[in-house]
Amino acid sequence: MKENRGCVEDCLMKIMSWNVRGLRKPEKRSKIKALVRAKLVDVLMLHETKKLMILLSSPYGPWMIWDLWRNFILLSGILSQSFHCVICNIYAPTDALKRRKLWESLVKLKLSYPNPWCLGGDFNEIRVMSERKGCSRRERGMKDFNNFIESLELIDLNMHGRLFTWCNALDGERWSRIDRFLLDPVWLERYKFKQWGLPRVISDHCPVLLMEDGRDWGPKPFRFINAWTSHPQFKKEVEKVWEEVQIQGWASFRIMIKLKRLRAYLRRWNMEVFGNIDDLLKQAEDELHEWDLKAESRSLLESEVNRRREK
Template sequence: MWHKDAFTYESHEMGKWFIAVVGQHVKSSYRCVVVNVYSTCSLREKIDLWGNLSALKMASSDPVWCFCGDFNAIRKRGERKGTSVRDNHTSEMGRFNNFIVTNMLIELPIVGKKYTWFSSNGKAMSRLDRVLVSEEWLQEWPMGKQYVQRIEVSDHCAIMVKSLDKDWGPKPFRTIDAWFMERGFLMMVKDRWTSYPAQGNAFTVLKEKLKRFKEDLKVWNMDVLSIIECTKKKILEELEVLDCQACSGVLEDSENL
């Protein structure tokens, strides 16, 4: 990320136990957020950290995310060896996994060592460091893996994130049934499709049009369907208020009777 020919820095946000860097991956032109985590040992402070990270992601419109670093937490019992897993560790595992699921994060496949932290005598070891990414990150780098390096100056292993640059052919183009139920969707598709330039052979034209339409469709989906979901939520909240008012009216009538 320090190389200007690989990553263009835009902004950053610092919090207790993390630094979030926003920028653009030069080669793909993807705007992404990379969050480096260095967690505390306190469970209470870990819970605060996970809450702050969730709030940070929720408040952002950027879909491409990567959380990496020392989370100081395990996801399952097999990620700790040489020390007992106490009751507070069980609670910690549940809360940590809930943070991952709630934010729809995916842990990259690990290559190399099973553990990333080792005690000085080598008898105790844990998987405390990891890389968690959003689905959109995987769409851009589907072959991404986390490679655990050997221990050098720290008692933690460094982790290298790398995606094999292989062309496995075009990515599948998927649709959502709800799009076709939305008024104006088909007209939008026709207008956008005809607006794209058609240069080259038929296969090249189709590939480029699908690529451009995929990006436009993401914007349309966020602009249109997200508004519908907010409207539905507001209507449901208003209905709940009306139901409560109706129930109060019934109770008042029954008391009068």
């Protein structure tokens, strides 16, 4: 257990929890950063990173990073200058007896940290059988989990966007809602939160986003697309634009202007040569998400399973 006492200057508005199942691949890290930027996430909870230490920063607020070797990290501090609260990042054991011990430890710890709690993460347990599909029954673990929630007097928000947060790979035969946020009612007096299950993209777990409505999402950032480097004319196009821009002034100023012109050119060049790759990728992810939603509600036909694997 770790504790960090401090004050977060900006009002906490969006918290994301995600079991990413490893962070060694650069493309995974890129996907996570892109999603955090797109959603303007204030606090990020990661699980199963399979790294001893991760150092990340965000212009939107602090990022809380999960350590593989612990079952929870607890932070106690002040949000928005006046909201004294506790944030707890959970990665519960898969063993039911070990989970029970974790619940008992957290209930005891609440006595030392009486401020309103927000718990988020992979609890490796469901509350009711409707939160599981195609999986074995474990009613004892469910009872322990519900007793834990009642002991801390937490609220389990409805999940918007999808029914389940975990799926066993592509076949989609087993589903569970084991990832969630649990909140002290005081949090909901302060923030009008809704809980969203986002599309699965890099893991068998989907990201879970706790957010308020009506925020300004901000401008869309520039993103370098690796596919550009596969085009035989890409390097020449970059060199041409870089050489054409002639600016007087300090070196840092000249570089800033050159990069600004290059970004604008690459956006146009991308549309002309590749089409809108962002839209194509988004379309592919949306199609996979649609297959996920169908598989959550019914068993897919063999032909549908094959089509899903092709996406």
